[in-house]
Amino acid sequence: MNRFQFVVDHQRRFGVKRLCQVLGIARSSFYHWRKPAPTRAKRQAADGKLAARIREIHRQSDGTYGVPRIAAELRDGGEHVNHKRVARAMRLIGVPGLRLCKRVRTTLPGQSPRKPRTCWDGTSPPRR
Numbered sequence: 001m002n003r004f005q006f007v008v009d010h011q012r013r014f015g016v017k018r019l020c021q022v023l024g025i026a027r028s029s030f031y032h033w034r035k036p037a038p039t040r041a042k043r044q045a046a047d048g049k050l051a052a053r054i055r056e057i058h059r060q061s062d063g064t065y066g067v068p069r070i071a072a073e074l075r076d077g078g079e080h081v082n083h084k085r086v087a088r089a090m091r092l093i094g095v096p097g098l099r100l101c102k103r104v105r106t107t108l109p110g111q112s113p114r115k116p117r118t119c120w121d122g123t124s125p126p127r128r
Contacts, residue, residue: 004033051093053079054086058095066097 007019020027071083
């Protein structure tokens with residue numbers, strides 16, 4: 001639970017001033033947090049709709065679409081979403097992303113036949 005939410009839940013009984021003093025938060029911070037509450041609720045509702053759409057796209061692709069493809073699919077459908085928002089929503093609802101591309105390894109380290117010699121044996125300081 002958020003400290004500010006605690007103040008909202010108990011403000012009728014104890015008052016905002018006293019709760020803020022006890023919790024060690026500024027009243028101005030509480031009122032600043034409370035001000036965009038309708039906006040926060042609106043965003044949560046939009047995230048719920050987005051999550052439902054993501055589940056549907058993921059199910060239609062048989063679980064093979066990851067964040068980039070789901071974001072592209074949503075954009076093709078006319079929704080304005082960022083890939084970071086899609087990734088956050090997928091993480092929150094527990095939908096795993098999958099990338100089907102293989103990682104290409106272009107440089108392989110050379111295998112030396114023996115280990116290099118060290119000039120310092122640990123007893124005397126190294127020469128410079």
